[in-house]
Amino acid sequence: MFCRDCGKKLTLRFMENEGLVPYCEACGKFKFPFFPIAVSMAVVDRAENRILLAKHTGEDEFKLLAGYIKKGESAERAIPRELKEETGLSAVKWKYLGSRYHDAKDLLMLGFLVVAEDGEISLGEEIAEARWYAPEETRALVAKGTVAEYFLGCALTELGKRK
Numbered sequence: 627m628f629c630r631d632c633g634k635k636l637t638l639r640f641m642e643n644e645g646l647v648p649y650c651e652a653c654g655k656f657k658f659p660f661f662p663i664a665v666s667m668a669v670v671d672r673a674e675n676r677i678l679l680a681k682h683t684g685e686d687e688f689k690l691l692a693g694y695i696k697k698g699e700s701a702e703r704a705i706p707r708e709l710k711e712e713t714g715l716s717a718v719k720w721k722y723l724g725s726r727y728h729d730a731k732d733l734l735m736l737g738f739l740v741v742a743e744d745g746e747i748s749l750g751e752e753i754a755e756a757r758w759y760a761p762e763e764t765r766a767l768v769a770k771g772t773v774a775e776y777f778l779g780c781a782l783t784e785l786g787k788r789k
Contacts, residue, residue, distance in 0.1 A: 629657055662733040665704050666692045666726075666773060667740045668781030672718065676758035677781070678742065679767055680712070683754045688767040690774045691756075692735065701736050709740065713756055714748030717741070723780040728773045737777035739784050761787040 627636040629650040639649035641656055648657045668690050669678040679688040693708030695701055706717040723737040747756050759767065761782055768775050 627659070629653060630660060631657075662694060662731075663701075664692055664694045664728075664731075664733055664735050665701050665708060666690050666735045666737045666777045667705060667709065667720075668723070668738070668777055669709065669713075669715070669740045669742050670781070670785065671758065672741060672744050674741065674785055675760070677761055677764050677778075678713070678715075678747075678756055678758055679764060680756040681754045682752055685754075687769050689772075690768070690777055691753075692774075694733075695736075701738070705738060705740060709742060712750045712753050713742075714750075715745055716743040718743050721784065723777060723784065726773045726776055735773050735777070737780055739781045761785060 627648050628634065629636055629652065632650065632652050634650055634652040636648040636650055636657055638646040639656070641647045648659065650657050670676065678691065680691055681688055691709060691712055693704060693712070695704040705720050709715055709717045718741045720738045720740040723739055726735050726737065728735045749756060764778055768778050
């Protein structure tokens with residue numbers, strides 16, 4: 627590990643109440659690891675009777691829409707930006723559902739139920755396909771044991787459609 631400020635090699639040093647934490651001798655400071663954060667969005671239409679699932683370019687399975695939170699950006703700003711970039715749809719409102727660590731990409735996912743303005747789907751570069759599905763159909767389409775499945779379950783519970 628190297629210091630993101632000066633580039634020098636970090637050592638581990640004990641910090642009370644934290645344990646071993648990377649430390650930069652050159653800067654004289656503890657350097658907590660950078661941890662990327664993204665939003666995961668269970669997007670529903672205004673009537674809340676359809677859920678939008680998408681296939682990313684080069685992938686075969688349907689997922690919820692998601693995107694990284696950019697430096698200096700809040701989750702609340704990332705939601706409408708990512709939805710617009712990936713589908714051309716506008717976010718009307720959203721509700722926080724919870725968080726989950728996503729091991730495959732080593733990041734923290736913040737899950738949201740997002741209501742989108744009805745309109746034509748216009749795919750961005752990252753999305754190969756996006757379609758609306760009845761809530762009951764979505765469980766069979768999203769891969770089992772994934773973060774997307776977890777947030778989908780949270781969204782269906784919030785919508786009162788959990789089995």
